[in-house]
Amino acid sequence: MKQLFLILAIFLLPLAANAVNPGEILKDPVLEKRARAISKGLRCVVCQNQSIDDSDAQLARDLRVLVREQLVAGDSDQAVVDYVVSRYGDFVLLRPPVKAATLVLWFGPVVIALIGAMGLVLFFRRQKRYAAEINKEVGE
Amino acid sequence: MNRLMYYVPLVLLGILAVYFSAGLGRNPATLESVLINQQVPEFSLPPIEGSSKGIAKVDLKDQVVLVNIFGSWCKACWIEHPFLIDLKEKGVVPVYGINWRESNRQAGPRWLKKFGDPYTLIGDDPKSKGAIAFGVSGAPETFFVNKHGIIRYKHMGPITEQNWNDTLKPILEVLRKE
Numbered sequence: 578m579k580q581l582f583l584i585l586a587i588f589l590l591p592l593a594a595n596a597v598n599p600g601e602i603l604k605d606p607v608l609e610k611r612a613r614a615i616s617k618g619l620r621c622v623v624c625q626n627q628s629i630d631d632s633d634a635q636l637a638r639d640l641r642v643l644v645r646e647q648l649v650a651g652d653s654d655q656a657v658v659d660y661v662v663s664r665y666g667d668f669v670l671l672r673p674p675v676k677a678a679t680l681v682l683w684f685g686p687v688v689i690a691l692i693g694a695m696g697l698v699l700f701f702r703r704q705k706r707y708a709a710e711i712n713k714e715v716g717e
Numbered sequence: 718m719n720r721l722m723y724y725v726p727l728v729l730l731g732i733l734a735v736y737f738s739a740g741l742g743r744n745p746a747t748l749e750s751v752l753i754n755q756q757v758p759e760f761s762l763p764p765i766e767g768s769s770k771g772i773a774k775v776d777l778k779d780q781v782v783l784v785n786i787f788g789s790w791c792k793a794c795w796i797e798h799p800f801l802i803d804l805k806e807k808g809v810v811p812v813y814g815i816n817w818r819e820s821n822r823q824a825g826p827r828w829l830k831k832f833g834d835p836y837t838l839i840g841d842d843p844k845s846k847g848a849i850a851f852g853v854s855g856a857p858e859t860f861f862v863n864k865h866g867i868i869r870y871k872h873m874g875p876i877t878e879q880n881w882n883d884t885l886k887p888i889l890e891v892l893r894k895e
Binding site: 623635661662664665666 | 848
């Protein structure tokens with residue numbers, strides 16, 4: 578029984594779902610780790626809601642290889658990301674940068690939540706005043 | 718005043734409806750290129766098999782050219798191919814090719830032999846080096862480069878007689894004057 582449970586448990590193990598082929602992996606584990614981190618933040622432009630780390634698309638694979646080649650050549654993480662952005666635009670960044678054009682995207686929800694909170698405060702304050710007025714009338 | 722407040726949600730709904738319905742009409746697969754009005758990226762690709770010259774940035778100098786990303790595996794490229802041949806035969810504009818990601822060295826040359834070669838020069842791009850330099854996301858894509866080496870327009874998808882006459886030819890004429 579215990580064995581059966583263990584066997585079933587193995588099937589439930591979450592398997593790492595990434596598309597990196599064994600042949601692409603760099604020998605240097607530090608560089609590979611950096612490459613993985615960069616790849617996770619870059620959008621695959623073919624299958625747009627996946628990162629190049631997740632995607633099986635050919636172009637994503639070629640981009641992963643390019644990222645690794647540039648790291649091996651000594652580029653910084655930022656330089657690698659900047660190169661890809663210079664070709665594909667901010668769109669490839671899964672985390673859009675904060676700048677004038679994206680202010681609404683980043684802070685719009687906060688502003689709307691604040692407006693909602695303000696509305697709630699006003700509503701309850703009015704209720705309270707109303708209740709107080711009624712109490713006063715009843716009391717008289 | 719207070720009564721008007723009741724219409725605020727309705728107005729907001731109206732604004733959102735307009736905003737989202739405008740978004741529905743947009744095709745997310747059409748990406749605006751960041752390379753528009755930028756210099757052609759540095760690139761250098763080897764020749765395809767059976768040819769002696771590849772293609773690099775310097776080859777595009779001092780002329781209005783099209784740079785076309787294609788592959789024999791790409792069905793839409795088959796569709797535009799006869800039109801590119803037509804452009805070549807009529808001497809309309811030189812078209813430079815980037816032969817993207819063929820599964821083997823023979824596939825591209827064989828395809829061109831069979832259907833004709835519309836390109837002035839062709840670079841072989843099995844590892845997407847050229848495609849990534851141009852920010853390509855799919856084939857075919859065609860870049861319009863003016864004689865100062867500036868990318869002025871990017872067309873995604875096949876060039877057809879219709880989109881050529883409607884959109885692309887007028888653009889080419891503007892570039893000729895630059």
